[in-house]
Amino acid sequence: MNAALCVLSSSSSGNCSALVVSTPGGTGVILIDAGLSPRRTRAMLEVAGLANLPVLGMVLTHLDADHWHPGWVGARDEDVRLWVHRRHRGRAEREGAMHRRAEVFDGVFSPAPGVEFAPLLCAHDELGAAAFRISLPGGTTLGYATDVGRPSDELAAHLAGVDVLAVESNYCPNLQRASGRPAFLVRRIMGGGGHLSNQQSAELAFRISPRGHIVLLHLSRQCNTPQAALAAYGGCPLPITISSPEAPTAHVPIEASTKPGPAMPRVEVPALRQPLLWG
Template sequence: MLLPPKRATPPKPKALSLWEEPNPTEPQTVELVVLASSSAGNCSLLLRGEGRCRRITLLDAGLSPLRVRRYLATLGLGLERIDDVLLTHLDQDHCHPGWVKQLPPHAKLRIFERHRGRASRAGLLKRRTDIFSDEPFHISGNLHITPIHLSHDSLGVVAFRIDLPTPVPDTAPTSLGYATDLGRPTEQLVTTLARVDVLAIESNYCPHLQAASDRPEFVKRRITDGGGHLSNEQCAEAVRAIAPQREVVLLHLSRQCNTPDRAAAHHHNQPYRLTIAHHQDPTSPIPISSESCAASSSETPQRLG
């Protein structure tokens, strides 16, 4: 008696190991979370993928590894999911010294060439690092990074345009602009970040509160002389010139010389959503990729601060 043929069992999809990359031709969900942004510490996450398979790029690492670990634990993730750390500069509120020993061995610290000497003195070059110039480069997840060197103190700071891979040929990539601690908006900044989907940019101080503060005059000059930080007005001017397509995230508000309401007042009746990063509490995930946007149902401007 003939037996019916056995039904073939489809192979189980292969689970990605910790260091394997997803297929770059497949759409990936990418979201931004600003964990905190102030003179006490700056750190943002780019989350790629879904659930517990997500991978992480840090944008600055000015919070302690313990604090970042605690947040990741709420997502069912750990520090081992970090692939890259993009550092705008090496001030301690952007590069916490604890990461020298706590960053997972496979993760790369991405350090601008002008910051190499300071990085060496801080012991950062003892671990896995990549020194980049002002030329574009790629990082994990096939993210395309365009750095922009800007004025800030003696060594300057780097802003980034981050373009996501495009699964469909000849389509425009979705993009994130990230700029903080810049002395002034420049033509190069505006041109490079033009029409990004999401723009995260500092709105550090209100000139009136700055002038009335009890800060020493040399501190006020450092902040306002074009080599320090952007005022609310300068931030709004840069945003209008860049013309982001979907959302603006205000970073690095001074707790002494600014308020969320004063910063937000310069963005009324604009065609983008507004999020204001907090000095202590993380933002909700901000969609970057089109897949993330499709999954996000909120259309109400988000406010933190």
């Protein structure tokens, strides 16, 4: 196995994933998002059995507080490069994230030998969030999409046929509406420039047709449950791993799959009703 994904923690209180890669220079970890404090990140790497591996780089989808923890300002290892999308540069500068080794990307970039990230900026609040199609040593691919607003055609095409798909499944629409949250916040989340509901997540995943495994990210503590997320994915033939705020997931191997992705015809359903995509 040349690569694996371990989500250290994921929720609106902090997101950080460890992408474990074997490169010609040795095995190391690329952190995707840095929404946990440095101390908590280290603790989670310890729990995941990854604390002894070098951190090869840190890549940010965007800089909301649950993806970039201010504790990293000044705490970052001088040698670890931080990768920030061009659209986020100003915010990163204001937040002090750019004062050590930092790189700005706007197209394909390589945070470690043999590893290429192809970004796509998706609708999320003012500045958007970057989703990634990640090509790994050995020719396998990981799709990583969180805080992506809506299941757009562009995003589905960008991530089509990846071996492993990590995708947000943020909220259950019924729990969201019943949450008692202020109307502006509910609109922000559900309005196409916030987060994916469980149903939108499943619809996007169906259109992407990953080959081997699906990892669900960023489940809302207040407005979702693992059961509700899994129900939206009912009939999906692939194994599904659900990330949690409390503990790292298992290491999901990113391997070449000989099988094509799920080939069921898509069932059109009205928005926000539960789709029966896979069966």
